[in-house]
Amino acid sequence: MVLQGVSKTFSSNKGSGTVALKDVDLSVRDGAFVSLLGPSGCGKTTVLRMVNGLIKPDSGSVLVSGKVPEPGPDMGFVFQSFRLIPWSSVRGNVEFALADLLPDKAERRERADRYIELVGLKRFGDAYPSELSGGMRQRVALARALATEPKILLMDEPFASIDAQTRELMQIELMRLWTVRRSVALFVTHSVDEAILLADQVVLMGPRPGRILEVIDVGLERPRWSYDVRAEPRFIELRAYLWDRIRTLVLTDPESDFYGRDLGSAV
Numbered sequence: 001m002v003l004q005g006v007s008k009t010f011s012s013n014k015g016s017g018t019v020a021l022k023d024v025d026l027s028v029r030d031g032a033f034v035s036l037l038g039p040s041g042c043g044k045t046t047v048l049r050m051v052n053g054l055i056k057p058d059s060g061s062v063l064v065s066g067k068v069p070e071p072g073p074d075m076g077f078v079f080q081s082f083r084l085i086p087w088s089s090v091r092g093n094v095e096f097a098l099a100d101l102l103p104d105k106a107e108r109r110e111r112a113d114r115y116i117e118l119v120g121l122k123r124f125g126d127a128y129p130s131e132l133s134g135g136m137r138q139r140v141a142l143a144r145a146l147a148t149e150p151k152i153l154l155m156d157e158p159f160a161s162i163d164a165q166t167r168e169l170m171q172i173e174l175m176r177l178w179t180v181r182r183s184v185a186l187f188v189t190h191s192v193d194e195a196i197l198l199a200d201q202v203v204l205m206g207p208r209p210g211r212i213l214e215v216i217d218v219g220l221e222r223p224r225w226s227y228d229v230r231a232e233p234r235f236i237e238l239r240a241y242l243w244d245r246i247r248t249l250v251l252t253d254p255e256s257d258f259y260g261r262d263l264g265s266a267v
């Protein structure tokens with residue numbers, strides 16, 4: 001996947017428009033897990049929506065597997081809000097995503113059940129979203145995104161509204177699932193720890209205009225659930241570095257609520 005010189009301005013009723021992205025270059029190799037990290041409004045979601053083909057750049061190019069991307073089964077999208085169909089069961093929700101891909105009903109059911117089992121919800125295929133906890137609903141959303149076996153998995157703060165404990169479990173779950181099927185994964189998060197924990201590369205973005213400041217190789221051994229990755233010197237070093245950069249970005253941005261505050265320097 002390659003973004004080259006990508007810029008995007010959204011028109012606003014104030015007239016001048018918002019420059020969401022300016023001259024963004026990003027190259028992601030096949031099978032890589034990439035976290036997009038940066039303060040609010042720096043264009044993280046806009047990058048995902050461009051890779052998905054939902055919006056087009058004003059200038060520059062976005063190519064996925066050498067082609068201009070368009071939404072479809074090759075793209076799995078997981079949002080912060082789960083966006084499940086409330087009147088449909090867990091199985092129904094996953095089958096719905098497969099409707100175009102697998103016209104045969106039995107095949108569709110087999111595939112849906114396989115992914116429902118993979119995310120640990122085997123006993124809940126007939127349950128409705130309202131009967132599930134937030135963590136379980138997010139697992140349904142993951143199953144739905146993974147079931148089409150997409151080449152690209154796009155995740156926009158998928159664990160932001162889940163409690164801290166479930167979030168840690170979901171992170172491991174996601175790493176396991178991604179290890180099974182190494183699609184390209186783009187993962188937007190505000191959490192520095194989460195960005196490092198999951199990714200091969202962390203893309204640090206800055207606001208006004210939205211741009212890429214740095215791409216950092218994480219370089220921590222996988223599988224990361226088999227040891228205490230947060231205790232590794234590399235993790236601690238990266239965490240301190242990224243926090244420092246984000247704090248500086250936020251404190252020097254006149255449009256930030258924290259502009260000019262003295263928040264100290266120790267993490």
Ligand SMILES: Nc1ncnc2c1ncn2[C@@H]1O[C@H](COP(=O)(O)OP(=O)(O)OP(=O)(O)O)[C@@H](O)[C@H]1O
Binds near residue numbers: 010
């Ligand atoms: N459809 C739109 N119309 C107008 N402005 C938009 C639109 N989408 C995004 N923007 C603006 O573009 C900028 C980048 O938005 P984007 O949602 O990509 O940032 P983000 O880094 O994902 O933010 P957050 O972390 O708060 O979700 C913001 O200033 C936002 O207000």
